[in-house]
Amino acid sequence: MRNSIDKSRISLTELIFLLIGLLLLLAMARIVTGQTAAQGVRTANAQAQVQQPLYKEYRGVRLGMTAAEVRAKLGEPAMKSDEQDFFVVSANETAQIAYNAAQKVMTISIDYTGGVGAPDYKSVVGEGVLLQRPDGTVFKMVMNDAERFWVTYSRSATTPSIVTITIGAYK
Secondary structure (H helix, E strand, O other): OHHHHHHHOOOHHHHHHHHHHHHHHHHHHHHHHHHHHHHHHHHHHHHHHHOOOOOOEEOOEEOOOEHHHHHHHHOOOOEEOOOEEEEEEEOOEEEEEEEOOOOEEEEEEEEEEOOOOOOOHHHHHOOOOOEEOOOOOEEEEEEEOOOOEEEEEEEOOOOOOEEEEEEEEOO
16 A cells, blocks of 8 residues: 555656746746737737728818817707707718817717718728627727827617717827
């Protein structure tokens, strides 16, 4: 009986080699993971630099315009305030224009019910794959660092679907 117990024990030398092997495996896994993450960041940065949003304005309304200029382009809003105007363009199209304290356009958001009248996502955020969320909603955001704004395209999974295009400024 004593003989079988001694045979099943690991010697000190074997234990040291086992620990060294585990440490080497962990180190290699960390190196591989670090390289993969770095490559992913480089790829994402390269795509962000190449891809620029194509959609910069809505019906002649651009970021930085005054509330008076917006109302001259889109007409009288259904609801208006110093912070935001809400326009009903048609039964399927609405727009919200948000202003900063200086009454300049900071965000433009357009909703197309049922997707009726909505531009194709490629004309808004360019080529590429839309991200799909678990609920079926698709989404893509593109930053334009040179002009300091971003554009998003989102299509809901609801029935009827709603396509939302948003243009926003950042500092």
